[in-house]
């Protein structure tokens with residue numbers, strides 16, 4: 001009797017995959033790393049990996065499961081959507097996390113798979129899949145933020161290469177990156193059609209980065225200067241002047257992953273539930289309820305908002321037809337995800353009172369100090385990746401068909 | 407704007423001028439980077455004392471100018487505008503306690519020195535990270551005070567503490583039995599832990615209501631600072647939107663942003679009314695002070711919360727950088743929102759006071 005379900009399970013290819021995933025994870029994920037994923041790692045830059053972490057990363061890289069849906073021929077896992085879901089379920093079951101991430105995984109890889117040449121994919125995708133290389137995004141400029149298409153960094157045609165001059169800003173991880181995917185202007189007479197998508201080595205002569213400090217105290221991004229930087233034409237993705245289309249596609253991938261709808265789903269909302277935090281810091285009344293009634297109701301409202309968001313993410317995932325990329329609803333998800341992230345941080349801070357406002361030194365637990373910094377850094381989620389206001393414009397114009405008044 | 411006397415108008419204008427010329431936000435930034443032990447610029451404090459500010463509440467006979475709470479609020483509002491790190495609010499709150507509960511001897515001992523700016527004083531009430539004046543465990547017996555106070559504003563530089571104990575408020579000067587440990591907080595201001603270990607003190611007289619009367623006055627002073635901050639942060643955003651060009655036009659031309667600014671301005675107007683009303687109620691010593699203060703603190707808390715978030719958001723990436731001032735307002739805002747009861751705390755009290 002006991003073996004009967006297993007035989008049946010193996011007859012179903014998906015269940016067979018589940019068994020395989022479960023066995024492979026058990027053999028490769030060290031239980032000591034359970035839940036030890038560092039959510040701030042993307043912001044704080046590279047950290048020294050322990051032997052266990054390095055081995056886990058290596059195993060996932062070789063298996064291609066860090067990017068499970070990418071084609072096998074470029075180092076991905078080659079899994080179907082259903083298999084990816086099973087993999088995530090099995091990983092969640094044992095507290096395993098994906099050690100391979102960053103901008104290469106979230107946005108550049110999917111874009112290159114769609115628009116790159118065969119040589120470009122063979123060159124750039126496998127190192128991303130193995131987590132060996134860091135990419136940064138060279139889009140924004142001091143005068144081109146929300147209005148990205150007004151960028152001025154110029155790439156001059158010099159035969160077999162371009163010569164790039166200009167300045168980018170807010171380049172996340174620029175000081176740690178190996179390579180940069182960037183938008184440059186190749187034609188000054190046209191706005192959108194004059195933009196080209198280039199790949200640049202960060203250690204190329206003429207590239208200079210200057211870290212910028214944030215209100216949270218960390219310096220996760222840079223001003224990036226390009227002075228006569230030579231970029232081979234082989235590093236152009238798509239045709240000259242086609243960069244806007246490719247660049248926008250990449251932004252859709254960025255939004256999707258930032259909303260929590262991508263590979264990092266749920267990551268932003270992990271941690272102690274607010275209700276528990278409140279019971280600890282605020283205390284309870286005789287009935288066992290959070291002592292502050294007003295706060296209690298606002299925690300409930302937040303929790304319901306979060307659940308509605310998660311339900312919507314699930315519904316969107318189910319509705320998405322196989323092979324379809326991110327859609328315009330990614331704008332809605334990005335905004336809701338940003339709102340929830342920020343509301344959670346504000347509520348946590350209110351719950352903790354003065355203890356949630358420590359900066360450094362004595363008198364605060366490491367969790368309390370992390371809370372303060374996280375709250376401050378979190379103010380960026382409604383600004384980067386297309387601000388809340390810009391997403392609302394996209395929703396109004398592209399989904400609702402409302403007209404621009406200009 | 408409340409209807410001000412000529413004297414008050416002069417005081418306000420002088421304070422505004424001094425703050426703009428001598429204490430711009432860059433002065434706060436310098437103080438933050440230098441991080442002196444007391445967490446304010448002592449030279450600037452001397453200048454404030456020369457203008458008579460620490461003596462605003464102190465009667466003329468005791469070396470002050472005896473102008474009252476509305477005047478105090480006018481000055482604190484200006485200090486709040488530029489985030490001036492000043493022990494004035496804390497000192498004024500302690501001054502209230504001595505004025506209301508102090509004996510003649512206590513008043514003559516401390517108030518002249520406070521008015522002259524020689525003694526920085528503060529309230530030491532909270533024993534937890536959240537305002538909970540009904541959960542005090544600090545004890546006083548035989549002229550000795552024992553207990554630990556958390557997050558004492560200006561606790562690093564204060565020479566005199568008004569300490570809440572299970573036996574009312576006590577005056578405890580720095581000295582033997584008083585130990586302070588700095589707490590480095592997000593607003594870069596002073597919030598020390600202060601331990602009283604059998605420290606010598608004197609009880610302030612007055613009814614059981616003294617602690618509440620004092621914390622209400624402290625809350626109202628905080629509201630004035632919050633009002634100034636909200637107003638200045640709002641003005642900076644408004645200026646920025648008029649100059650920052652995206653899509654070929656200033657951001658201020660986008661209606662989505664215009665309405666957001668209109669909303670903030672509306673809230674600011676409501677806030678000014680309730681903050682001024684609370685200060686007036688205190689000045690007139692009206693019986694509805696608790697209600698007026700809870701109304702003001704709740705409304706000011708919500709407004710500053712909104713505006714400090716919008717300031718960062720509407721500045722975009724630049725507002726996220728340490729180099730820009732937006733973050734300073736955001737950081738100070740949350741501390742003042744939490745001090746002397748946050749909006750939720752005051753809504754709850756307002757409900758109780760009104761019998762809901």
Ligand SMILES: Cc1cc2nc3c(=O)[nH]c(=O)nc-3n(C[C@H](O)[C@H](O)[C@H](O)COP(=O)(O)OP(=O)(O)OC[C@H]3O[C@@H](n4cnc5c(N)ncnc54)[C@H](O)[C@@H]3O)c2cc1C
Pocket residue numbers: 136137138139140141142144145146147169170171172173221380383384385386387388389390393650652653657660662663719720721722723724726
């Ligand atoms: C932490 C962080 C990391 C970042 N990382 C990167 C990176 O790696 N690479 C990169 O290229 N960029 C990066 N950015 C830049 C980010 O994409 C820009 O900050 C963003 O596009 C906004 O541009 P801006 O800062 O110039 O703000 P602005 O465009 O000046 O906007 C200011 C305010 O006006 C609003 N606004 C602008 N236009 C409109 C409109 N038409 N209607 C209504 N409201 C409007 C905005 O929403 C915002 O609130 C990062 C930013 C941050 C904060």
